[in-house]
Amino acid sequence: LIQENGVLLSSQNSENQLRAGLAGKQHEVVGGFAPEYIEKLKNGQDIKLAISWGRGDYQKGLDTVIDGFEKFVNNTGDKDTLLLLGGDLSISPEEGDRVINRVKILSQKGNFKGRIALLNGFAPGLPFASAADVSVFPSRFAPCELTDLESKHMLCTPIVTDCQGLGQKNFDPDIPKEAQLADGFKTKHE
DSSP: OOTTTEEEESSSHHHHHHHHHTTTTOOEEEEEHHHHHHHHHHHHOOOEHHHHHSOSSSSOOOHHHHHHHHHHHHHOOOOSSSEEEOOOTTSSHHHHHHHHHHHHHHTTTTTTTEEEHHHHHHHHHHHHHHHOSSEHHHHOOOOOOOHHHHHTTTEEEEEEEEEEEEEHHOOOOTTTGGGOSSSSSEESOO
């Protein structure tokens, strides 16, 4: 795997298949995880991974995930949760630039250094979900989402917006009539 000007130039190997989904696909990694977290994992420490993926447009709400992660860390003092995002941010250049800049800024800020990464160019949902503790999908509208089902399939608990398709198939333990069916969490609003 060769990196040139911050862009990963893909090879035909299986590592690239995992990172980009397609052999030969170019993508950019923004931010990244500090080696100290890998060492903590090797030493048996509990490192949590939160993920989110999808098209890089306004509908999918990657900016909301970043804002939520920042609030979570600031409000709880958490020092060991990592955030991994993925999506093709070229779909909506204005939104894509906003998300990329937000990740760049946050990944250089105090408690966030080495804790947030964005794969710009692809969103390998199943590998993401198989490694993660929680997935976050705050779509602003979602008539027929599949990402939450992919996440559940890999036994990763989704946190979703209570809208349209997301609200119809995710059951929240905080809602009495849904408690016995609970398999995720729904927000009341964004």
